[in-house]
Amino acid sequence: MTTTAEPTTEPVTTRRPVLTVTDLTVVYETEQPFTAVRSASLQLHRGEILGLAGESGCGKTTLAYAVNRLHQPPARIASGSVVFHDREAGDIDLLGLKDEALRTFRWSQLSMVFQGAMNSLNPVRTIGYQLDDTLKAHVPPMTRAQRKERSAEVLTRVGVDPVRLRSYPHELSGGMRQRTMIAMAMLLQPQIMIMDEPTTALDVVVQREILREILRLRDELDFAVLFITHDLPLLLEIADRIAVMYRGEIVELETAQRLHAAAQHPYTRKLLGSFPSLTGERSDFVRSGRADEGFSA
Template sequence: MASNALELDDLTVTYISRTRRVAAVRNVNLTVKHHEIVGLVGESGSGKSTLAFAVMRLLTNAQVTGRVSVGGQDILSLDPEALRRFRWNTISMAFQSAMNALNPVMPVWRQIADTLKYHQPHLSDAEVRQRIKELADLVRIDPARLQSYPHELSGGMRQRVVIAIAIALHPSVVIMDEPTTALDVVVQRSLLENITAIQEQTGFSIIFISHDLSLVTELADRIAIMYAGRIVELTPAATAVQPDTRHHPYTQGLLAAIPRLSDETVVIRGIPGNPPDMAHLPSGCPFAPRCPQRMDRCQDEEPALRAAEIGQIACHLFD
């Protein structure tokens, strides 16, 4: 068994169209260990989904460079047939919008069955039925509900179906892209708890993508903070919210935006300003225009991700 479940080396993704180039993911290095949950956190547009799609090799209009290795297998070099065997069996993804991920005119049990049969054609009908029953148990859906069409299910149920499809073939890595974002808080909590239980039981690794840092700290072992296509901080989840830990100024902004239950009056402070236009990145640190701690050198020198006291941080304050 390879030492890490997933390794990204210098992963760079550039969307290319006739009129412009967007460097949506830039020089990302990340390892995910076996059984580890890594939270990938950043504002909308920071490149989280692009990273996920690149790892799954689902991008068609983009240039992808660097190395993506899953269980020791270099997946950027796989031919289409090898990729078909590999995708879903070894690494899978639960997509951001369950409504778009599911076929509206097909009962959900058939969508699970089709995934199983497409990726493991040797399975008998009885084996497929058995596996669907196991999956329904894992994601806590009454098997009878699987006769429904997607629109007949609640948002939380649909997301459970999407997760069932993602884990159907026992992958070693599952990427979950904002799986709980569209759900209300109670449903969100129950789904998170379900994901944790399934992961403990089956042991796969997870990249859990979210724009919500407080949610991710509850679930993840480590957190990767993304800004303007780069990972700007890698930190253990256990210390992320401790007040005496030093963080990247962007992470500090995200932490300050988390309301604390102990506060009598909850003041939610967002980070002023907007993320940069990824088609026209400024020189220097991309966070500089919004950074309360910027220095002269931040305007023209982009900081690299380096080992910090805890984890890794890309900021000149930590050089």
């Protein structure tokens, strides 16, 4: 297991990159072809949490799926490249991988957690069975005992008691199920985790607990996280860098501090302005009577 060695003060961009996306364009082949992602470029570094912010329809989910080639027709990658920089094996062109290679790559090197993932656990199998099944499929040499030990270990890591291995999904709360999905995503120690609105369906308190867990795991295991959400304040708190997507384009990519202090793009500023501050001044925009109800806030 990799342990954290790098000091957190080191600027993220000088670390070794694990994933480079260059000029990725995804087109939906509908009646009128529609470019959902337009020349998106980003680089994900080891141990980094890169936030991807945007609203519904901006293409952030399409981008995430395309990176892992999980996009479904009519989506089609029109151009660009996705390169994974493996710790051992060097650079791998993800878009060029054949089916079998892609399958082994997924989950073992790059895993995903979805918004509704907690509902995609098989209801008639125990948590333990489902973790075990994943290990069996990807790491055949592991013995039964080793698999069990590893399953218990990942559950403990995400803060779920290993006795839950014998539980069925419906016996767990939503938060626990989502933690279990995160455990499943890190089961094979992937170098990258893509999380698409992993906490949106959860209550704020549970959301906070899970975010704390993700940060702690990142510090311990040093994987990179691509964190997709519409919730910019949340990203400002947990992400190292933030990419803002608007109508299929990444309009701004900046460190969290700089984005908050001096956002360049008007859309970013608008997004930032959309979240009233909990503790700050009571601002003018609500209830003052001078407010604009239209597009600008």
